[in-house]
Amino acid sequence: MSLNTHHVTQEEHNERLDKVLTALNEDASRAQVQAWVKDQFVMVNGANQKSNYKCQEGDVLSWDIPEPEPMEVLPEDIPVNVVYEDEDVIVVNKPKGMVVHPSAGHSKGTLVNALLHHCQDLSGINGVMRPGIVHRIDKDTSGLIMVAKNDKAHTSLAEQLSNKTVERKYVALVQGVIHHEYGTIDAPIGRDPKDRQKQGVVEGGKNAVTHFKVLDRFEEHTLVECVLETGRTHQIRVHMNYIEHPIIGDHKYGPRRTLDLNGQALHAKELGFEHPSTGEWLHFDSDLPEELKQVLEHLSL
DSSP states (O other): OEEEEEEOOTTTTTOBHHHHHHHHOTTSOHHHHHHHHHTTOEEETTBOOOTTOBOOTTOEEEEEEOOOOOOOOOOOOOOOOEEEEOSSEEEEEEOTTOOSSOBTTBOSSOHHHHHHHHTSOOOOTTTTTSTTBSOOOOTTOEEEEEEESSHHHHHHHHHHHHTTOSEEEEEEEEESOOOSSEEEEEOOEEEOTTOTTSEEEOTTOBOOEEEEEEEEEOSSEEEEEEEESSOOTTHHHHHHHHTTOOBTTOTTTSOSSSSOOSSOSEEEEEEEEEOTTTOOEEEEEOOOOHHHHHHHHHHHO
8 A cells, every 4th residue: 555645725625525536546537536435545634534525725635545456458359440560560540539558447448458459469568557558649539559569669669759759740620710820839738736637838847849730721720730749648739728729629628619529639640650670761641530521521611
């Protein structure tokens, strides 16, 4: 067990205990947190409370959670759209709605489950939960992702990401009309102090740079290509919202009332990297998802 403590902030004042704890424990679901509270693993100012307890500024929360049992990640016969594969690396066009790797709330149906069935040999560097995963894209973002099939390839791809030599181009449909052709958003990203389940542009955050160019304009929307120079959590979503052009369908960072889309209109369209063994430059391009194509056709009318 490991003891954790947290002093309730002004922003968390009057929030439910289970909501505050869920925000503080990214890998735990709300239901898991409620189970911790019910089993008396959580205390508020040294006393047990219920999940619906309204936290007060200055309350001291402490929780001592048993180490979880190692989760077995099982292969699952889930179709995967393989764009490229050899003995070192596999490139997949991930559909919207699929989680990349298992976590406490998503033990099945992930890309890792599918890949373990498809190829059986993945790098072990990231452990049993994230075998072969070098980078990831959000559940509701579609597009290209590279996965390492052995530790040598994993090390090479991770170094390329760290050295910013991997080419990653995304296409996004955003709210509002951007009138200039190109732009660079250079703004640090960290946890949003007002909502710990979100990222935000914050002082003292990690360096984050996104370049964009306009591909098309519509009456109330703009289609942009975004190129990542860094790879922070939710980077494009946070940066586009920061310049007041949130991604359509992104209810976490943008408005609730928007075009009818199942998830955000964000697609990892192009991916380029140096092959871990041969040194050859590999470049892949993927079609936009059918749903996004249909939305763009409708906006063009």
